[in-house]
Amino acid sequence: MEVALLFLAIIVLLLIGVPIAVALGLSSILFLLAFSDSSLASIAQTLFSAFEGHYTLLAIPFFILASSFMSTGGVAKRIIRFSIACVGHFPGGLAIAGVFACMMFAALSGSSPATVVAIGTIVIAGMRQVGYTKEFAAGVICNAGTLGILIPPSIVMVVYAAAVEVSVGRMFLAGVIPGLLAGLSLMAAIYIMAKWKNLPKGEWAGWGEIYSSAKEASWGLLLIVIIMGGIYGGVFTPTEAAAVAAVYAWIIATFVYRDMGPLATEGETRNVSLFRQPSALLTALYHPDTRKTLFDAGKLTVTLLFVIANALILKHVLTDEQVPQQITETMLAYGFGPVMFLVAVNVILLIGGQFMEPSGLLVIVAPLVFPIAMELGIDPIHLGIIMVVNMEIGMITPPVGLNLFVTSGVAGMPMMAVVKAALPFLAVLFAFLIVVTYVPWISTVLPNAVMGPEIVTN
Amino acid sequence: NCDDGEVVIKFSHVTNTDRHPKGIAASLLETRVNEEMNGKACMQVFPNSTLYNDNKVLEAMLQGDVQLAAPSLSKFEKFTKKFRLFDLPFMFKDINAVETYQGSDAGKGLLDSMQRRGLQGLAYWHNGMKQMSASKPLLMPSDANGLKFRVQSSEVLVAQMEAIGGTPQKMAFSEVYGALQQGVVDGQENTWSNIYGKKFFEVQDGTTETNHGIIDYLLVTSVDWLESLKPDVRDQFLKIVAEVTAARNQESTAVNEAAKQSVIKAGGTVRSLTPEQRAAWVEVMKPVWAKFEKDVGADNIAAAQAANN
Amino acid sequence: MTIKPLSDRVEETATAAILGSMTVITFANVIARYVFDSGILWALEVTVFLFGWLVLLGAAYAVKIRAHLGVDVVTAGLTPPKRRILALLACAVCIVYAFLLLKGSWDYWANFANLPATEGRWFPLGFEDKFREKGWYETEDTPMPDIFGFRPLDWLQDVFNEGEVYEKIPRLVPYAVLPFAMALLLIRFVMAGIAIWRGRMEGLIASHEVEDAVDEAAKKLKDL
Numbered sequence A: 001m002e003v004a005l006l007f008l009a010i011i012v013l014l015l016i017g018v019p020i021a022v023a024l025g026l027s028s029i030l031f032l033l034a035f036s037d038s039s040l041a042s043i044a045q046t047l048f049s050a051f052e053g054h055y056t057l058l059a060i061p062f063f064i065l066a067s068s069f070m071s072t073g074g075v076a077k078r079i080i081r082f083s084i085a086c087v088g089h090f091p092g093g094l095a096i097a098g099v100f101a102c103m104m105f106a107a108l109s110g111s112s113p114a115t116v117v118a119i120g121t122i123v124i125a126g127m128r129q130v131g132y133t134k135e136f137a138a139g140v141i142c143n144a145g146t147l148g149i150l151i152p153p154s155i156v157m158v159v160y161a162a163a164v165e166v167s168v169g170r171m172f173l174a175g176v177i178p179g180l181l182a183g184l185s186l187m188a189a190i191y192i193m194a195k196w197k198n199l200p201k202g203e204w205a206g207w208g209e210i211y212s213s214a215k216e217a218s219w220g221l222l223l224i225v226i227i228m229g230g231i232y233g234g235v236f237t238p239t240e241a242a243a244v245a246a247v248y249a250w251i252i253a254t255f256v257y258r259d260m261g262p263l264a265t266e267g268e269t270r271n272v273s274l275f276r277q278p279s280a281l282l283t284a285l286y287h288p289d290t291r292k293t294l295f296d297a298g299k300l301t302v303t304l305l306f307v308i309a310n311a312l313i314l315k316h317v318l319t320d321e322q323v324p325q326q327i328t329e330t331m332l333a334y335g336f337g338p339v340m341f342l343v344a345v346n347v348i349l350l351i352g353g354q355f356m357e358p359s360g361l362l363v364i365v366a367p368l369v370f371p372i373a374m375e376l377g378i379d380p381i382h383l384g385i386i387m388v389v390n391m392e393i394g395m396i397t398p399p400v401g402l403n404l405f406v407t408s409g410v411a412g413m414p415m416m417a418v419v420k421a422a423l424p425f426l427a428v429l430f431a432f433l434i435v436v437t438y439v440p441w442i443s444t445v446l447p448n449a450v451m452g453p454e455i456v457t458n
Numbered sequence B: 001n002c003d004d005g006e007v008v009i010k011f012s013h014v015t016n017t018d019r020h021p022k023g024i025a026a027s028l029l030e031t032r033v034n035e036e037m038n039g040k041a042c043m044q045v046f047p048n049s050t051l052y053n054d055n056k057v058l059e060a061m062l063q064g065d066v067q068l069a070a071p072s073l074s075k076f077e078k079f080t081k082k083f084r085l086f087d088l089p090f091m092f093k094d095i096n097a098v099e100t101y102q103g104s105d106a107g108k109g110l111l112d113s114m115q116r117r118g119l120q121g122l123a124y125w126h127n128g129m130k131q132m133s134a135s136k137p138l139l140m141p142s143d144a145n146g147l148k149f150r151v152q153s154s155e156v157l158v159a160q161m162e163a164i165g166g167t168p169q170k171m172a173f174s175e176v177y178g179a180l181q182q183g184v185v186d187g188q189e190n191t192w193s194n195i196y197g198k199k200f201f202e203v204q205d206g207t208t209e210t211n212h213g214i215i216d217y218l219l220v221t222s223v224d225w226l227e228s229l230k231p232d233v234r235d236q237f238l239k240i241v242a243e244v245t246a247a248r249n250q251e252s253t254a255v256n257e258a259a260k261q262s263v264i265k266a267g268g269t270v271r272s273l274t275p276e277q278r279a280a281w282v283e284v285m286k287p288v289w290a291k292f293e294k295d296v297g298a299d300n301i302a303a304a305q306a307a308n309n
Numbered sequence C: 001m002t003i004k005p006l007s008d009r010v011e012e013t014a015t016a017a018i019l020g021s022m023t024v025i026t027f028a029n030v031i032a033r034y035v036f037d038s039g040i041l042w043a044l045e046v047t048v049f050l051f052g053w054l055v056l057l058g059a060a061y062a063v064k065i066r067a068h069l070g071v072d073v074v075t076a077g078l079t080p081p082k083r084r085i086l087a088l089l090a091c092a093v094c095i096v097y098a099f100l101l102l103k104g105s106w107d108y109w110a111n112f113a114n115l116p117a118t119e120g121r122w123f124p125l126g127f128e129d130k131f132r133e134k135g136w137y138e139t140e141d142t143p144m145p146d147i148f149g150f151r152p153l154d155w156l157q158d159v160f161n162e163g164e165v166y167e168k169i170p171r172l173v174p175y176a177v178l179p180f181a182m183a184l185l186l187i188r189f190v191m192a193g194i195a196i197w198r199g200r201m202e203g204l205i206a207s208h209e210v211e212d213a214v215d216e217a218a219k220k221l222k223d224l
């Protein structure tokens, strides 16, 4: 009963415009002061432990930073050129290329909205120029952008791994096949629509263009090798991989692409060579572009992690009150089987996704449902992927959907227009969610093959 | 759930409830307290670090937010460096010697040594003797030269790994299995029950039965809370603690032996040391003692050595 | 270009510098392992402390630049006067939050600095007169800084540890950020409340994490 009051308080506070972090934190504090023996000091301790006690979360700022350098440093436009060269000549080619570019950028970035901004900014404009409707372009990018959290690296997966203490590396591997599958399904859907509606197709630019665009994009795409190869080749822990990725992205953006930092020039003129200006090696460290990117990434880290830290306070309060045990007992007493359970998880996440920032929601829901999942013999990695795909769908369903907001902003369209535009592709993702939920193999085969069978060590 | 009027005893620990020696002991304690002290006290166990991890639980205890915990002994060196005794390599020849020392005046004295800082040790809970595993066979100390070992935060363990030419590395426990498998670190040290429970043997060349150290836990509570209990409640509680401790500690040798056999049965390689090889390990590691003798106290070391006879 | 107030520049530079240091330390640990065959044992702990500092200090600045995430589906549909009332109400909620956390943070940190926590469950009702000092309580891995013999924190030993040598920095150092950051947060929420009252600010929240980037992108697209 008290717990229902707690969640009601959170929702009311959210709706009157209180920041998510404060809504979660304050409701938890009031609940704790009113119904338990714990002190305010214990809340402060939990707040600091959010960082001190969760080494895993440390990967998040580094992935955000890597992604920021990549976006600023012009890797997006090179990836897009490469994907147009590869698939632009198919019916619906530019749209398919947009999906392909989102998939590649998703492999560099841990966030869905970042993927929409980076790819959408360029591709939506390009698609309009060759004759697609704005709606179609927005619908494609809005959906494909959600792959940002399914294709590794993924901030949401890091949060899940931290919340239930599974290996981040395993989660990342688990996202690979579902990510590719989701991307291919979207491409297939576009191809069918293109045939049917006779959508424009581009010119085949030849192998030469593929080669030279690949060469250009390769510096950015090498980051995938560093992240995934570094983790599975035994060079880094996932957190270290993220930090190395950030340093690498800075080097590429500043010294190779030279679209930011001391070697960048205004407009279309060629950027300065490092040999002409070797002092850049030093000045790049504190160049305004470097500082601004660090600050922007820092700001994003602050806002996301402040939500997560307060969600961890709520998690602590719920644990302290033994709520997960009670839910587990109740659900098992009612005879919930795995199927009913997974349906329930999907529904909770889809509803919760309307109010909450995805990673904050995950911090709260994962510990509540994890013990039941273990009782029912559900693979923790599989459960994680189901949750991630749910988050993806939450991002493109009204009234609150992160990617809907971002796409409407990027494309300059009203929200409702984006919602309508995204609808046909949303159906694809829904079908995909059902497949991923009931075919655990898709999620678990790769991590099990590479890292051996999952051991539930808890 | 606890009834009104019952003393609530929150016990936060970091392992499972049914396979790990500490988790089993905690569950047994929970069952007995809740049955025998019904109406007077009520125990809630929070396993798997769901409430606090080992770094935070003692802070929370001093704050009054949790009443029982059982961190490994090295966690108490922040409170008094005397606890470094238990991390010194080859201090005890086997778990019986550990038991003898812990039951001696010196060992019991350590339980009370942190009262000034607010903690009261209640009992030592055994896990067992530590073994060493790596990505290549470890028979002589020189085999460990240049390898990266995952260690817990402890000055003594860092010094021990450096003594054999290894590089100590720190990382989140949930990443250790993956890190061993992928080669981010080459080796680790642990008891048989942990090596089997966390499946480390699957991703190592083999485990060497070095018995070079121990992992034990200290069941601990806060001085202020213990003093706040009614005498009859306190006495009954402490009596149950003592009985559970005796029962579970007796099992520890069997538990670790069973874990070792399970490792072998699951295809893990287990290597034993000849007396000469063992002597070589002792020779390389034992100088670490000198470095920490001042912290631990020569009398304390002497008492521990007496337990080996 | 407008000139930003000094406090903004300090906070922006601090944010960039902390995140930069976290990256460099973690990167250096990898280099140490592969190039120098050693490890920086304190790297992980120092980095998570910096991580906590980044977010807690940044949370206050995020109030000022209106970057905290929230849900605006309800408020966006209201008339400006109604929106202003809700924004003031939300602000009051935030002030209560920051105030309670400031008390909690002080109570948590104070004993680590051998200072008394406050009495009272909800409101501070004076200071406790009997408490256990925890100035001796060290962190896990972070050694006392020693830069070629220059030891900037050794004075802490005399003040907080009865002259006894610290092997690691005491917990009072990293935890000090808590009361400091929560005080800043409280100040920023009060200032935001005043700004909303005077009509210089519309609300407290950003509806999503990439608002700035989207604005920039939308501008670019319009130009095409």
Ligand code: NA
Binding pocket: A105, A106, A107, A108, A109, A110, A111, A147, A148, A149, A150, A151, A152, A153, A154
């Ligand atoms: Na991604």
Ligand code: NA
Binding pocket: A353, A354, A393, A394, A395, A396, A397, A398, A399, A400, A401, A402
């Ligand atoms: Na939604």
